Amino acid sequence: MxxxxxxxxxxxxxLPGRTLRDIPALVAAGLVPPDAAPALEDVARQYATAIPPAFAALIERPDDPIGLQVIPDEAELxxxxxxxxxxxxxxxxxxxxxxxxxxxxxxxxxxxxxxxxxxxxxxxxxxxxxxxxxxxxxxxxxxxxxxxxxxxxxxxxxxxxxxxxxxxxxxxxxxxxxxxxxxxxxxxxxxxxxxxxxxxxxxxxxxxxxxxxxxxxxxxxxxxxxxxxxxxxxxxxxxxxxxxxxxxxxxxxxxxxxxxxxxxxxxxxxxxxxxxxxxxxxxxxxxxxxxxxxxxxxxxxxxxxxxxxxxxxxxxxxxxxxxxxxxxxxxPDYLEAGEDGPTVRDPAGGRHKLASESAPNLALGARER
The missing domain is CATH 3.20.20.70 (Aldolase class I)
Known part of the structure; x- marks a missing residue:
């Protein structure tokens, strides 16, 4: 490319704004503990970091579902x-x-x-x-x-x-x-x-x-x-x-x-x-x-x-x-082949015979897929 x-x-x-683009900025924002910064600098050298203000405002804690998506972690190495x-x-x-x-x-x-x-x-x-x-x-x-x-x-x-x-x-x-x-x-x-x-x-x-x-x-x-x-x-x-x-x-x-x-x-x-x-x-x-x-x-x-x-x-x-x-x-799949013919599984887990379908046709369809 x-x-x-x-x-x-x-x-x-x-756009103007305080996008968090490096580890010191993440530390200052309280998203990275200071003692983790040296190790995370190695991550930042390899992979880019940017968290715009609107997205950063959604982070309640570093390991929440928003923070996990965007805060660097040593495991990335x-x-x-x-x-x-x-x-x-x-x-x-x-x-x-x-x-x-x-x-x-x-x-x-x-x-x-x-x-x-x-x-x-x-x-x-x-x-x-x-x-x-x-x-x-x-x-x-x-x-x-x-x-x-x-x-x-x-x-x-x-x-x-x-x-x-x-x-x-x-x-x-x-x-x-x-x-x-x-x-x-x-x-x-x-x-x-x-x-x-x-x-x-x-x-x-x-x-x-x-x-x-x-x-x-x-x-x-x-x-x-x-x-x-x-x-x-x-x-x-x-x-x-x-x-x-x-x-x-x-x-x-x-x-x-x-x-x-x-x-x-x-x-x-x-x-x-x-x-x-x-x-x-x-x-x-x-x-x-x-x-x-x-x-x-x-x-x-x-x-x-x-x-x-x-x-x-x-x-x-x-x-x-x-x-x-x-x-x-x-x-997931809901159609299953059974010894007595095909069955279909409902959302609650119950199984129901499909009288309109035959086992050979179901098997043929599976092979064609």
């Missing part, structure tokens, strides 16, 4: 054998800087590698940070040319980094370039900004997202407390432009690894007019093992929500197969 910062100042300009610097294979699937092409009909465009806050579980933590910068004009032009030259691409996902850290001028220029490509029918923006730094979602920035193509925003939140009045107002500014918003989350130990926490999160999304989209299994990025929740446990947690929340609040529990092999749903 090109890491040039040779741009006019307004391409990417941090312990790399498990299964963890990878590029856990979902972005680098191998990047034909030109700024583009990732994994699926035939869509591609990622990463115009920058800067975020409003740096999550301690991030699957791109080896790449993102304040030195990530933005694609320079030449690199962005090459990325856009690649998209123009591939008419099978119908959907472009703006990600990074966080594309809503771009200035309205720069973001608008990218959206205009994409909508000028006849084969691009859908544009998606993935962002943490609405909950991490909601003041950044100004009317001007929301206007820059407007297009005659299908525009979707996918916002990232992991706990119900992230949906503050300011965050809801930021989302409303996007939604007021007739842009639908989806929600994605990561299943994280200590953050949302209970039925009650997931229920609260997904209810908060729906109440903010955000449709829960994906609940991601944690990607094995270096130093993230403390957040890992086993898949079997994740399936039980999601099953525990069935019947408790509306279908509007039900996401797809998904795994991005390490190595760049794509996303697959993890269930």
């Amino acid at each position: 090109t890491r040039s910062v040779n741009h006019p100042q307004d391409d990417f300009a941090p 312990a790399v498990a054998a299964h963890e990878r610097a590029d856990p979902i294979g972005d680098d191998a699937l990047s034909p030109v800087p700024g583009i990732v092409h994994r699926y035939a009909d869509r591609a990622l465009l990463k115009p920058l590698l800067v975020c409003p806050l740096y999550c301690r579980f991030c699957f791109r933590r080896e790449h993102v940070g304040p030195d990530g910068g933005v694609l320079d004009d030449a690199a962005l032009a090459r990325a856009l040319d690649w998209l123009r030259d591939h008419p099978a691409i119908r959907e472009v996902i703006l990600t990074g980094g966080d594309p809503l850290m771009l200035s309205p001028r720069r973001l608008g220029a990218i959206v205009r370039a994409l909508e000028a490509m006849p084969h691009v029918t859908t544009i998606r923006i993935h962002s943490r900004v609405p909950v991490a730094d909601p003041a950044r979602i100004t009317d001007e920035l929301a206007d820059a997202m407007q297009t005659d193509r299908a525009m979707w925003v996918v916002m990232h939140a992991n706990h119900a407390r992230e949906f503050t009045p300011a965050a809801r107002a930021a989302l409303r500014r996007i939604q007021a432009r007739a842009i639908p918003v989806l929600g994605q989350s990561v299943l994280l130990r200590g953050v949302n690894d209970s039925v009650a926490a997931l229920e609260g999160l997904f209810r908060a999304m729906v109440e903010a007019r955000v449709k829960p989209y994906y609940l991601h299994q944690l990607d094995p990025a270096p130093g993230t093992a403390r957040f890992h929740v086993p898949i079997a446990e994740g399936r039980r947690l999601l099953a525990g929500l069935r019947g408790r929340v509306t279908g509007l609040a039900w996401p797809t529990y998904t795994l991005d197969i390490p190595g760049g092999h794509g996303k697959v749903p993890l269930g």
